[in-house]
Amino acid sequence: MEDIKKRIKYNKSWNYFFLIIGLLSTFVGLFLLAVLFIDLIMDGHSRLTYKFLTSFPSRFPEKAGILSAWVGSFLVLLVTALSAIPIGVAAGIYLEEYAKKNWLTDIIEINIANLAGVPSIVYGLLALGLFVYFFKFGESILTGGLTLALLILPMVIMATRESIRAIPNSIREASYALGATKWQTVQWHIFPYSLGGILTGIIIGLSRAIGETAPIITVGALTFIAFLPSSPITSAFPFISFEWLFDPFTVMPIQMFNWVSRPQKEFQINAAAAGIILMLMTLIMNGIAIHIRYKFRKKIKW
Amino acid sequence: MFKKSTLGLIVLMIMSITFTLPAIAVGKIVEIDGSSTVYPILEAVAEEFQKAKKGAIKVTVGISGTGGGFKKFCRGEIDISNASRPISKKEIDACKERKIEYIELPVAYDGLAVVVNPKNTWVTSLTIADLKKMWEPAAAGTIKTWNQIRPEWPNAPLKLFGPGADSGTFDYFTEAVVGKAKSSRGDFTASEDDNVLVQGVIQDKNALGYMGLAYYEENKGKLKLVPIDGGKGPIFPSEKTVMDGTYSPLSRPLFIYVNKDSAVKKPEVKEFVEFFLKNAPILTKQAKYIPLPKTAYQLAQERFTKLKTGSMFIGEEKIGMKIEDLLKLEQKSK
Numbered sequence: 001m002e003d004i005k006k007r008i009k010y011n012k013s014w015n016y017f018f019l020i021i022g023l024l025s026t027f028v029g030l031f032l033l034a035v036l037f038i039d040l041i042m043d044g045h046s047r048l049t050y051k052f053l054t055s056f057p058s059r060f061p062e063k064a065g066i067l068s069a070w071v072g073s074f075l076v077l078l079v080t081a082l083s084a085i086p087i088g089v090a091a092g093i094y095l096e097e098y099a100k101k102n103w104l105t106d107i108i109e110i111n112i113a114n115l116a117g118v119p120s121i122v123y124g125l126l127a128l129g130l131f132v133y134f135f136k137f138g139e140s141i142l143t144g145g146l147t148l149a150l151l152i153l154p155m156v157i158m159a160t161r162e163s164i165r166a167i168p169n170s171i172r173e174a175s176y177a178l179g180a181t182k183w184q185t186v187q188w189h190i191f192p193y194s195l196g197g198i199l200t201g202i203i204i205g206l207s208r209a210i211g212e213t214a215p216i217i218t219v220g221a222l223t224f225i226a227f228l229p230s231s232p233i234t235s236a237f238p239f240i241s242f243e244w245l246f247d248p249f250t251v252m253p254i255q256m257f258n259w260v261s262r263p264q265k266e267f268q269i270n271a272a273a274a275g276i277i278l279m280l281m282t283l284i285m286n287g288i289a290i291h292i293r294y295k296f297r298k299k300i301k302w
Numbered sequence: 303m304f305k306k307s308t309l310g311l312i313v314l315m316i317m318s319i320t321f322t323l324p325a326i327a328v329g330k331i332v333e334i335d336g337s338s339t340v341y342p343i344l345e346a347v348a349e350e351f352q353k354a355k356k357g358a359i360k361v362t363v364g365i366s367g368t369g370g371g372f373k374k375f376c377r378g379e380i381d382i383s384n385a386s387r388p389i390s391k392k393e394i395d396a397c398k399e400r401k402i403e404y405i406e407l408p409v410a411y412d413g414l415a416v417v418v419n420p421k422n423t424w425v426t427s428l429t430i431a432d433l434k435k436m437w438e439p440a441a442a443g444t445i446k447t448w449n450q451i452r453p454e455w456p457n458a459p460l461k462l463f464g465p466g467a468d469s470g471t472f473d474y475f476t477e478a479v480v481g482k483a484k485s486s487r488g489d490f491t492a493s494e495d496d497n498v499l500v501q502g503v504i505q506d507k508n509a510l511g512y513m514g515l516a517y518y519e520e521n522k523g524k525l526k527l528v529p530i531d532g533g534k535g536p537i538f539p540s541e542k543t544v545m546d547g548t549y550s551p552l553s554r555p556l557f558i559y560v561n562k563d564s565a566v567k568k569p570e571v572k573e574f575v576e577f578f579l580k581n582a583p584i585l586t587k588q589a590k591y592i593p594l595p596k597t598a599y600q601l602a603q604e605r606f607t608k609l610k611t612g613s614m615f616i617g618e619e620k621i622g623m624k625i626e627d628l629l630k631l632e633q634k635s636k
Contacts, residue, residue, distance in 0.1 A: 059346040059588060139379075217366075222335075224345045224363035226352050248331075248362050258365060261338065261495040263520040263590060268497075 037279060044272030052273060056226035057255065061266030064259075066274050068225040072141070072249035073210060073281070075229060079145020079245070080152065080209050085202055088153050092160025092198075097186055116154035123151045124215030132219055139220025141229060142245040147215050152205030159201015163194035193300055196293040203289035207282045213253040223258050225250050252278045330570045333380040335364035336371025337470050338494075339514060340384035340556045342589035343410055347578045350585065354577065359570045367494075368470035369393075372559075376402050381564035381571045385557045386412070386470030388615040390483070403562035403611040407602045408628055409578070410586040410593055413515035413539035414475055414552040417525040421507045424448065424455045427529045427536035430551065433479045436462065436510070442487035448508065462490035463499040463511030475512055478551040500525065512552075515539050516590035544592050547627075555628055556591065562611050579603045598628065 055065025099105045127147035137143045167190060175185040229247035232240060252274060259271035334344055341363060348361035366374060368385045375383035376397040389397075389406070397404060416433070418425050432451050435441060448455040465472045467484065472492075477483040491502055496513045503509040504524050518527055518539075529536035532550045543549035558578070564571040578585075579602055583593040614631045 056349075057345065058349055059342060220364065222362045222364040223341065224348055224361070226349060227357065227360050248333075257495075258338075258341070261497060262342070263496070263514070263516040265520065 037276075040272050040275045040279070044269055044274075044276050047269055047273035048276060052270075053277070057224055061264060061270055064267075064270055066252065066255055066277060068228065069250050069252045069255035069274065070277065070281070071228055072144075072221075072225070073251045073278075075141050075244065076144040076148065076216075076249065076251055077206060077210055079142060080148040081202070081206060083146055084149035084152050084156055084205065087149075088156025088202075089160050089198060091153075092157045092164065093186055093191065095157070096161050096164040097182065097190060112154050112157055116158060120151055120212055121214040121218065123147055124218030126150070127215060127219050138246060139222075139248060140246040141249045143219050144216055144221060144249060144251070147219050148209040148212060151212065151215060152202075152209050155205040155208070156198075156201055159204070160194065160198050163197020163201075164190055166197065167193050192296065195296045199289050199293050199296075203286055206285060210251075210282060210285075211253055211278065213251075213257060216251055217254060220248075221254055222248055222250050223254055252281075329360060330358065330568075331360045331362065332382065332568075332571050332574045333362055334382040334384065334558075335366050335374050335380045336382075336384035337368040337386040337556075338365040339368075339386040339412065339469070339471060340409075340558070341365050343556070343586050343591060344382075344384055344558075346585040346589045347574075347581065350581060351574055351577050355573075359573070361574065367468045368473070369468060372396070375404070375559060375561065376400055378402055378561070378563075381561050381568065382575070383559045385559060387474050387477075387483075387554065388557065389559060389613050394613065404559045404613075405562055405565060405606055405609060405611055406613050406615075407558050407560065407575070407579070407606060408555045408594060408598065409558055409582055409602070410556045410589075410591040411544050412554055412556055412591055413544040413549055414471065414478075414512055414554065415515045415518040415539050416510065416512045416528045416530060416552070417503055417518055418510050418528055419503055419507045420524065420526045422526060425510075425526075425528055427531050429531040430479060430533075433530075434481075436460065437464075437476070437486055437490075438480045439485055439487055442489050445487075458508045461502075461506050461509040462487075463502040463509055464490050464492055465496065465499070465513065466492040466494045469494060471512075471514065474554050475552070478554075515544070519590070541592050545595075555594075560606070562609055565606070565609060575606055576603070579606070594628075 052065045053070065054067050055063060056067055057069075058064040095105065095108065099108075124147060127143060127150065131137045131143040131146055132139060137146075171189050171193070172185055175189050180188070225248060229244035229249065230241060232242070232244055256271045256274045256278070259267040259274065262268075332348075334348070344363045348363055352359065352361055364371075364380075368387060371380070371383040371385065372389060372393040373396075374380050376393060376399075378400060383404075389404070416428060435451055436445060445451070446460060447457050448460050449457045451460070464475070464486070467486075472486070473483045476486045480486065491499075493499055493502075496517045499511045499513050500517055500521050503511045504521070510528075518525055527538060529538045530549065530552055531537070532552075534548070537543050537549050539549045539552065544553040547553075558575075560571065560575055565575065566572075579599050582599050583596065586593040
């Protein structure tokens with residue numbers, strides 16, 4: 001009896017021990033993020049005005065703004081999302097549901113896992129050769145977006161596969177038992193049920209993409225741009241224009257990098273303010289993803 | 303769950319994106335790239351120029367570095383390349399190969415500041431020979447303490463900070479000090495961001511670093527400026543000593559290189575360069591650099607009007623060039 005009591009006590013103390021370790025680990029991340037964010041706010045709060053968001057860069061720190069940078073980041077990310085999501089999700093579904101398990105699939109799998117670890121500058125160099133020179137897309141928003149799409153593609157594929165794998169096989173079997181084809185099973189069951197996990201992967205990918213500098217500089221993003229890309233909506237037929245895809249651009253991290261490396265202190269304050277905006281952009285994106293995921297999860301009834 | 307119409311819409315959007323043909327002409331645009339040192343000047347000019355033209359002409363400026371800028375320039379991708387050193391032999395050949403002709407225009411002067419930590423009491427001045435001892439490739443791994451430079455200095459570790467190898471500042475300093483561009487020891491803390499160098503020197507009593515003069519000016523009090531003895535006694539860098547040429551050899555001219563084809567065929571490029579030269583005295587000063595004398599800008603304007611191509615620096619001593627020398631060179635090449 002004593003022995004058992006002792007053992008229970010011992011196991012419980014280990015339980016508490018892990019609780020504390022886990023809690024501390026959680027706080028390390030949160031604490032560092034909080035310190036970083038507070039530091040940014042302390043440095044940059046004085047520049048966080050509406051004018052900062054609606055002004056172009058300038059040699060006078062107090063007049064400079066991030067209009068071209070955040071519009072550029074937004075449009076580049078739009079291209080990235082529109083190209084990486086359909087391709088990545090389709091590839092993930094194919095590999096998980098359709099592909100036969102043979103050596104070829106194994107090679108593809110290993111390669112995708114490896115691609116996720118390739119340094120981003122390598123993607124930049126690849127994109128410079130492929131998109132800028134071979135396809136002649138020029139140093140444009142399209143090139144920037146596609147480059148980042150390449151970068152996050154492995155992440156989207158992996159996330160898709162992981163979340164599809166989590167769906168119990170009984171769901172598939174039930175669907176087939178009712179005479180559904182593979183596509184019908186994917187369309188009505190596999191895809192909707194895995195959407196939560198897929199969205200998480202996409203958002204992690206996009207959040208990484210928004211902060212990337214190296215590949216974007218390689219494919220020719222600029223620093224000083226005091227005009228916006230052409231408008232996607234035109235007054236003449238067909239009312240939609242894709243000319244903006246071929247316009248030169250800059251993005252938030254490049255604008256920040258430039259300001260950080262300037263001698264004047266006022267520019268460092270601008271960089272901090274731009275950092276806050278960049279972080280808010282990421283937070284908003286994550287918030288939207290969590291919201292969508294929550295809505296979809298609620299609908300699933302197994 | 304996932305409506306077919308939305309799926310169709312996405313497919314349609316992707317297809318329309320893929321099938322839109324590259325429409326490269328984006329109106330009138332002046333494309334500039336190159337040195338991040340010269341960037342603040344171009345930023346100032348581009349800002350004012352676009353304001354003056356009320357947005358009718360667009361200007362873009364990148365920061366690929368002097369070397370990266372010339373690479374693009376000699377492929378004919380940009381109209382103007384800005385450089386913190388004259389074009390190199392290799393780059394001249396690359397341009398020749400692609401039949402790219404260029405007009406070389408000096409636009410401002412910059413001093414390189416050598417700084418140490420304020421707690422460093424022993425260094426009162428440095429000669430070029432001292433600097434060479436510290437920075438030459440042979441110093442790597444062997445010159446580790448201050449007393450190896452001069453015996454009367456303490457036996458304290460020598461911590462060096464300098465710009466990275468892609469920077470024109472690095473090219474110029476190594477050429478001026480060691481005698482050959484890019485020839486430097488590799489075991490020092492390198493950063494493309496001069497503020498990192500500033501922080502490094504501020505935090506280490508035994509540190510020494512070099513950077514653009516503007517970075518010292520912004521951090522006065524936190525850094526100790528070292529006067530440089532180029533043979534005529536120690537001289538501090540300042541607007542005056544850089545301008546009158548006494549701060550030698552660590553002051554350097556900054557340039558823009560204009561593609562001749564662009565200058566001839568694109569009126570907006572011509573307008574931009576003329577606007578630049580006319581407003582350079584004020585704008586370079588606002589960008590924290592030292593303007594050239596008025597006559598130098600006039601000579602540059604003449605050069606540009608006559609579309610005089612090629613570099614003035616072929617076969618000339620590039621290091622320690624005073625503004626008068628530069629003017630003479632310009633006169634000569636008229």
